Amino acid sequence: MNKTLFGIALVIGGATQPPPLVIEPAPAPPLHSIIPVPAAIALSVTEQLVIDSGTFVVVDRGVSPEVKAVGQYLVQMLWPSASPNLVNWSGDQPARVGKHIRLIVETGRLELGDEGYDLGIRSDGVTLRARTPAGLFHGVQTIRQLLPHSVEHPAMVDRKLWLPTGNITDTPRFEWRGMMLDVSRHFLPPADVKKFVDAMALYKLNRLHLHLSDDQGWRIEIKSRPKLTAIGGSTKVGGGPGGFYTQEEYRNLVAYAASRFITVVPEIDMPAHTNAALASYPELNCDKIAPPLYTGISVGFSALCVDSAAVLRFVKDVVREISAMTPGNYFHVGGDEVKKLTHAQYIRFIESVQQVVNANEKRMIGWAEISPAALVPGTIVQNWIRDSSFVHAARGGKIIISPSTRAYLDMKYDSTTILGQNWAAYIEVKDAYDWDPATFIPGVPEASILGVEGPLWSETTMTREDYELLAFPRLIALAEVGWSQSALRKWEDFRIRLGAHAKRQAALGLNFYRSSQVPWVH
Numbered sequence: 001m002n003k004t005l006f007g008i009a010l011v012i013g014g015a016t017q018p019p020p021l022v023i024e025p026a027p028a029p030p031l032h033s034i035i036p037v038p039a040a041i042a043l044s045v046t047e048q049l050v051i052d053s054g055t056f057v058v059v060d061r062g063v064s065p066e067v068k069a070v071g072q073y074l075v076q077m078l079w080p081s082a083s084p085n086l087v088n089w090s091g092d093q094p095a096r097v098g099k100h101i102r103l104i105v106e107t108g109r110l111e112l113g114d115e116g117y118d119l120g121i122r123s124d125g126v127t128l129r130a131r132t133p134a135g136l137f138h139g140v141q142t143i144r145q146l147l148p149h150s151v152e153h154p155a156m157v158d159r160k161l162w163l164p165t166g167n168i169t170d171t172p173r174f175e176w177r178g179m180m181l182d183v184s185r186h187f188l189p190p191a192d193v194k195k196f197v198d199a200m201a202l203y204k205l206n207r208l209h210l211h212l213s214d215d216q217g218w219r220i221e222i223k224s225r226p227k228l229t230a231i232g233g234s235t236k237v238g239g240g241p242g243g244f245y246t247q248e249e250y251r252n253l254v255a256y257a258a259s260r261f262i263t264v265v266p267e268i269d270m271p272a273h274t275n276a277a278l279a280s281y282p283e284l285n286c287d288k289i290a291p292p293l294y295t296g297i298s299v300g301f302s303a304l305c306v307d308s309a310a311v312l313r314f315v316k317d318v319v320r321e322i323s324a325m326t327p328g329n330y331f332h333v334g335g336d337e338v339k340k341l342t343h344a345q346y347i348r349f350i351e352s353v354q355q356v357v358n359a360n361e362k363r364m365i366g367w368a369e370i371s372p373a374a375l376v377p378g379t380i381v382q383n384w385i386r387d388s389s390f391v392h393a394a395r396g397g398k399i400i401i402s403p404s405t406r407a408y409l410d411m412k413y414d415s416t417t418i419l420g421q422n423w424a425a426y427i428e429v430k431d432a433y434d435w436d437p438a439t440f441i442p443g444v445p446e447a448s449i450l451g452v453e454g455p456l457w458s459e460t461t462m463t464r465e466d467y468e469l470l471a472f473p474r475l476i477a478l479a480e481v482g483w484s485q486s487a488l489r490k491w492e493d494f495r496i497r498l499g500a501h502a503k504r505q506a507a508l509g510l511n512f513y514r515s516s517q518v519p520w521v522h
């Protein structure tokens with residue numbers, strides 16, 4: 001057993017005395033550092049499964065392309081440069097292939113839900129069972145976290161991969177476990193977004209909300225409205241070149257996220273936060289005069305001329321084009337911080353936008369200000385401050401909760417943090433972790449909660465490294481808040497597991513904040 005020694009040299013009367021020895025037993029090292037912590041886990045490190053070139057990933061013959069793709073993802077992770085160690089099961093093959101990791105779809109395992117999995121590891125092989133491809137994918141992420149961190153670096157020569165033996169059965173607490181990237185205030189190129197997608201997958205997050213438009217930038221190509229990107233996408237906070245996703249790049253991003261079982265949720269913020277659109281098309285303004293582009297960080301000053309036919313046509317074009325290239329069920333319409341319209345104008349507008357979104361076969365999502373409108377039960381409200389989301393919960397609607405004092409990834413960690421803002425709070429890692437969604441918002445009980453999401457607003461983040469420094473490790477804390485049952489979540493236990501992720505984060509090339517609250521193992 002490890003011993004920790006604390007030695008202090010005492011100087012008494014000029015003579016140096018030998019230091020008193022205080023010997024404290026070190027806490028037993030944790031058996032695993034899986035985040036989010038699984039629902040049921042029993043592991044042994046004394047018996048192991050070594051994964052080498054004689055190990056095969058096996059799927060049943062005739063499985064769906066999604067299941068096969070999960071198998072291929074696992075193969076790529078284990079043997080990035082080697083031959084394809086994927087075989088189809090045909091009854092007698094596994095005996096011949098020897099050590100195997102077998103992925104099995106069992107549609108009858110109702111207790112595993114849409115995303116759960118059941119993992120059994122023995123010294124001669126692994127069996128991973130789930131009802132769905134998503135469940136298998138999450139199980140693969142658990143295998144990934146049980147492997148040494150060298151699995152994260154494909155270029156490592158002669159790496160040794162092994163797993164502890166045992167069993168894990170796991171299902172998520174909440175259906176919606178998301179992150180929001182504000183790509184409007186500053187633009188993030190597709191490759192950087194994909195890197196976030198990969199990191200999200202490691203922690204079993206399943207929704208990527210893209211804040212695609214705001215006062216400072218319009219970031220998605222709309223073919224029927226080319227000036228939105230030509231003019232509205234041309235700059236960013238602080239000035240200088242902006243950027244945008246072509247429709248092809250957006251489709252490619254959506255497909256990449258889908259291959260990691262992450263649904264992209266597009267947001268076009270309306271009727272406020274629209275200066276970039278107003279500057280691109282004069283007819284969206286009541287006075288028909290386009291305002292100049294905006295590169296500051298104030299909010300609430302802009303608004304579409306909501307009662308005009310031109311604005312309704314604009315909304316229909318934008319919602320139609322984005323919906324057509326978004327397979328996910330959701331369209332986020334913003335709706336926050338409107339200061340220039342009357343209440344009646346605002347409510348009327350939200351109700352007509354809801355019709356447009358529903359006509360495009362999407363569920364509408366909006367920030368909590370939309371709650372007083374006549375929302376259909378399928379519409380989803382996103383809580384962010386002490387707001388009126390309880391109104392929607394009371395009518396049976398679902399709420400995504402993103403408390404700005406806990407889940408806002410753009411808040412500073414403490415007063416010394418250079419990036420981020422502090423209007424809601426300072427959010428250290430413990431604050432991001434140690435709260436329960438079910439009891440956090442008066443009038444929004446667990447049954448009304450679809451899940452949690454961490455918004456990363458980008459007024460102060462200029463590079464991918466900046467975004468990452470604010471996201472990690474708080475996004476990892478939020479992932480556990482969203483996935484794991486509250487009875488299993490203990491800060492003292494989480495901080496130890498999180499500390500063990502430092503090497504993994506470094507191998508992945510992710511920038512992260514070295515919080516002093518976490519015992520990092522470098």
Ligand code: TNX
Nearest residue numbers: 299336337367384410421457
């Ligand atoms: C509030 S949260 C906003 C955003 C800002 C953010 C900065 C919300 C719905 N609106 O426009 O970027 O604060 O923290």
